[in-house]
Amino acid sequence: MSDGGDEEAKRAERLRLDTLREYRIMDTPPEAAFDRVTKMVADLYGVPIALVSFVGEHRQWVKSAHGLGAADTPRDIGFCRHVVAGGRSVMVTDAANDARFRDDPLVVGDLRARFHAGVPLRAYNGAILGTLCLIGGEERAPLTATEIERLEDFGGIIMAEADLRRIVGERDEARRTLERALDFSGIATWRYDARTGAIHWRGAVAELWGADHATALAHVDGFFDRIHPDDREAVRGVLGDSVASGAHYATEYRIQHPERGVRWIAVHGDWDVKTDDAILTGVSIDITEQKSRQENANLLMRELHHRMRNLFATVSAIISLTRHAAQGVDDYVERISSRLDALNRAQNVLLGANFMTGSMHALMREVEAAFPRIHWSGPDLLLPENALVAMALFFNELATNAAKHGALTGANGRVEVNWTQDAEGSDDRRFRLTWAESGGDKQVVAPDRTSFGTLLMERSVKNNLGGTIERRWEPSGLVVDITLPARWREA
Template identity: 65%
Template sequence: MAVSNQRQDDMREQERLETLREYRLLDTSPEQAFDRVTALVADLFDVPIALVVLVDDRRQWFKSVHGLDVPETPRDISFCQHVVVEERPVVVSNALEDPRFRDNPLVRDDPHIRFYAGVPLRAPNDAVIGTLCIIDRKAREAPDARGMQRLEDFAAIVMAEAELRRTAFQRDETRHMLERALDFSSVAIWQLDPDKRGLKWRGATAELWGGDYERLTTADAAMERIHPDDRDKVRAALDDAIGNGVPYSSDFRVLHPDRGVRWLAGRADWDVRSNEAVLTGINIDITEQKSRQENANLLMRELHHRMRNLFATVGAIISLTRHNSRDVEDYVDRISSRLDALNRAQNVLLGANFLTGSIHALLREVEAAFPRIRWEGPDLLLPENALVSMALLFNELATNAVKHGALSTEHGRVDVQWSQDDENVEQRQFRLRWTETGGEGEVIPPERTSFGTLLMERSVRNNLGGTIERRWEPTGLVCEISLPARWQEA
């Protein structure tokens, strides 16, 4: 039980010390508000000494001293520590007759205390941070109830002053913290006097308006920093807010002296003070949002264009395949194969930026569908139309290899190799070679030109501006393609 009580006492003392430090009174300069109280108390009780005492962990420090010339004394010999520990008023009529104090250095030596009366300085959380006390060098009777009540009333005045001081400090600290937060928040705060058209700035104004923002002391001066194409819009929104007493809202560009053209959003409403009204608002940088919006609009236009191209391609494939199919089953098979080729191209585009696709990514898709195809060459970025054309080309070659060529046998394979001429070569060419080996039987050209052949030739010649040549050698089909080298390496 004793251990538990000691722990509670220690926790109570820790809370008390934390409360004391919240007031930030220790070791501060004398203040008239507290000195006036000790002077009045000394006069009222006719004593030579009156003190406002703050009891720290190892000392008692005097915030206000009347009648002494020392700033503090050790806590272990202080009278006031008894008030703090007992959390109630303590009165000593004659210290020489009190066993607690008769051997105390403050009694035996200067200031030769005989009489002491102290009342708690109690914080709102009930913690006692110190005392208001009166001291005499001669013994005297304890104050009556009315006298003690007066002393406690003065203690309440001391605490009221301490609370005002703490509140002011917390307000200043909070204000400073908010100002620092605004500096880091990329938000500029402004106030506009509608009569004088004067501007005041706070927050991250330098970041949004420029390091010389202090020159922008009027609405007209700030207007000069706004992009000429946006000034009329901003001025109209501001005039509407001032003329009709409505909130202000506008998005506009500023000519930042260090960061170039930046987009800002401005929002404001009226703040009424006494008989005056000021327009208080904020600016935030929305350049990135505007950029994302423009990119999204561009992407939607590109997607719309691509979808139209895709539907046109699908429609052409369906129509031409229908005329070149032997029966319904053959038609479905050919359509499914060519739609798979389109799907491979779309997968590559979706995995990138919708606008370009990697030829390596495309060949990985082809290899997944036709596992015995091996490929080698630099990775290049193909625009959407070129990627679709190459996907259809590879699909027709691979499908024919499965039906009639190397991939129709267990041990056949296809090697795909490509390269681009050096950049210093005039009329640079992209060259691709499709080589089939390991097939069985005699390799001969087809008897008629199929739609697949036409599709390959149109993809290479019409869409890509190149040439295609096919040779049926004894080892298998060899297809060579040559195109203008327009594609960048990934």
């Protein structure tokens, strides 16, 4: 029974610490919203000191301190740990004569604390993260039930502010992830205020509109200046009709890109009506390649739409699955960034071609730019979008692992990538690729568990490409062989 109770307590503490990390509040600078509350309760209850403190794994950290310099203290001293452990308010009228506290450094030290009243700071899921407490240097009568209840209400105000910070942080993180995905997708988003003419841009704006977009396109006048003169009046008419009627805004036009010359842009937007504010929100997409191949325009538009769906589906899957494999926020950000970089390499190759296929050599140049000690040789092949993305993720997982645990950890380490493809007309044509590491500083051994990166490689090779993968941990380094059906034509 005792063991069960200990396990339950450990689980509760893990939940509490995990919840505290969600708030990302430890070691943050002072904030007026918290300091106003501590000053208010100190004045209201007539005590010299009021604190908001959060209890970490090994320490207590003061977020707001009225009447006392904020500082860390070990977790095993002071009053807060009793509030967290007991899950309820703790009242001490004379700490010097209380067996729990009379030898505590806060009581016998320079602070000479005698009176304490502390209430729990409860998170959204019920976990107690810290305390709001009052401290005085003289013995005094206990607070009444009404006074404790009022102090708990102030604790609720503190946690409402902390929850607001948490929610805003989660929102900002989600927005940054979406913006990064938009950057990789080649899509710019915008919000146009028809009353003021202001335009706010996000996503791949520099790619679509030019590096000076922040100043040149902040107002609708600058936007029209960038439109090709032959298309300017037509766009004014379409936008004007949309503003007048509130109808969907959609058109295509040429722009004079300052770095890339004349480009074709397609836009779609809808009205977001909030009380008396009317905002047109939409996306801009570069369709120059489609326009240059008019006979394939419909096919290319469908392919672009399909590719965007695949990209966002892939990004969504990576974000979701990486969350379960990550060891913490920093590890999660690093893994997400690495895998999104791999997607970006594939998208760079596709955007540099015809949106539907990409060169194997172009992909390997992208990989080599990110990991300079990777050397490669093999025939140039044209890979369709799904195969190019799968190969980009495959190479990224191997290269990242080599940089962390394999050959690329040492100054003399290197990787050789070689591939061949059977000639057309051969029976059972195969594509064969070998990844061979050598010269690393670390001894290479087989991992004791299957990581998400390994599963991602196997999914890329087996499920997406219909091939096989074999890994061997040789004395010289890791060797990976993949074999696929030979479906790609030479560039």
